[in-house]
Amino acid sequence: MKSDRQFRAWLAIAAVSIAAACGPKHVSSPGRPGQDLVVLLPDSDTKTTGAAGVSNPLGSVDLAAERDAARVNPGSAPVLTKLSEAEVQRLFGDALSALPPAPRRFTLFFRFESDELTDQSQALIPEILAAVKEHAVQDVVVIGHTDTMGTQQANYGLGLKRAMMVRNLLISAGLNGSTIEATSVGELDPIVKTPDETPEPRNRRVDIAVR
Amino acid sequence: MTNPRSLVAALVLVCAVAAPVAAQDRPVAGRVKVSTGSAFIVRNGAQVPAQVGQIVYEADGLRTGGDGKIGITLNDDTRLSLGPNSEFKLEKFTFAPADSAFGLAVRFVKGAATYVSGRIAKLAPDSIKLETPAAIIGVRGTTLAINVLPTE
Numbered sequence: 074m075k076s077d078r079q080f081r082a083w084l085a086i087a088a089v090s091i092a093a094a095c096g097p098k099h100v101s102s103p104g105r106p107g108q109d110l111v112v113l114l115p116d117s118d119t120k121t122t123g124a125a126g127v128s129n130p131l132g133s134v135d136l137a138a139e140r141d142a143a144r145v146n147p148g149s150a151p152v153l154t155k156l157s158e159a160e161v162q163r164l165f166g167d168a169l170s171a172l173p174p175a176p177r178r179f180t181l182f183f184r185f186e187s188d189e190l191t192d193q194s195q196a197l198i199p200e201i202l203a204a205v206k207e208h209a210v211q212d213v214v215v216i217g218h219t220d221t222m223g224t225q226q227a228n229y230g231l232g233l234k235r236a237m238m239v240r241n242l243l244i245s246a247g248l249n250g251s252t253i254e255a256t257s258v259g260e261l262d263p264i265v266k267t268p269d270e271t272p273e274p275r276n277r278r279v280d281i282a283v284r
Numbered sequence: 285m286t287n288p289r290s291l292v293a294a295l296v297l298v299c300a301v302a303a304p305v306a307a308q309d310r311p312v313a314g315r316v317k318v319s320t321g322s323a324f325i326v327r328n329g330a331q332v333p334a335q336v337g338q339i340v341y342e343a344d345g346l347r348t349g350g351d352g353k354i355g356i357t358l359n360d361d362t363r364l365s366l367g368p369n370s371e372f373k374l375e376k377f378t379f380a381p382a383d384s385a386f387g388l389a390v391r392f393v394k395g396a397a398t399y400v401s402g403r404i405a406k407l408a409p410d411s412i413k414l415e416t417p418a419a420i421i422g423v424r425g426t427t428l429a430i431n432v433l434p435t436e
Contacts (some may be wrong), residue, residue, distance in 0.1 A: 085300070108418075108433050109416040110416060111421055111430050111431075112430075113426065114429055117400075117427070122426045122428025123419055123427065125428055127319075127419050128419060145419040151419055164396055165429040165431070166367075167367030168367035168370070168397055169365070171320070171355040172355050172398055173356070173357045175400075178361075208317075210317055212337075214359070230343065258381070258382040261383075262381045
């Protein structure tokens, strides 16, 4: 499997070089008019590399390793290749520099049927404030959740009460309220799936996204 | 059963009411986080300068000129950016975990773009459609760079 991939990669590079060597002068690698190029890059936050497939009606290639790339010319199958770090920088340096910072997510937990935070969650507040300050544009979304005890409607209300409580907490800690959105989904998006009327502390929570 | 003619009439009425689509009627998808030089949002065929903090809606396009760069963060944490002389269109964005409704469709039109997957890629990877003029990209939680060269 592995050697098959390397073989295909080698073929792809050879094909591109031949095209570049034999074609007219203005055709150079990488980049022919109308050509699409898709490159797999490592995730800058987790330092891991995902996977992607590039396909059209004529064929497909899998991108599995850092800087694996697919070149696709109109009317032909995608071709697997690999870019150097210098090529990635030359082609994508500007676009990469415009990527916003990675959003951060926090979950705060609540005492049963209340809008009071657990002690551990209360202790997370300074970390949330620090994360907001890392982002040039403040944009915070607060979503309240409940367990399945009580009616859906009552839980929507309780979720909203929890979200508003956290919003107020963040405002009193110095954040601008106009950029904090508070909403509720009640019992509809639990972390732990349970039957109705089940007390579950892990579902009594507020999710905070700092973007 | 329903009279087909009244059904058609109802559909015509729905279309007439729905036709003048203001951006505010479309789902909010995310926000502009980075905007330098000539960077624009293309909405209902008109091009407006992109401001940091501005809301991006489903069906908006993003476009840059020779000195422009733009970066956006969507509500599911997906991030997208463009280098100079580049363009993509955010054709679809649905992120409603409470309803298990997910969808992301981006059409890369030209130039250099980067994509960093968000929660939709974890929760419903098959609902993601990234398209270039000559291919379709399937993602499985990933950072990608996409370059579309002009046809001439």
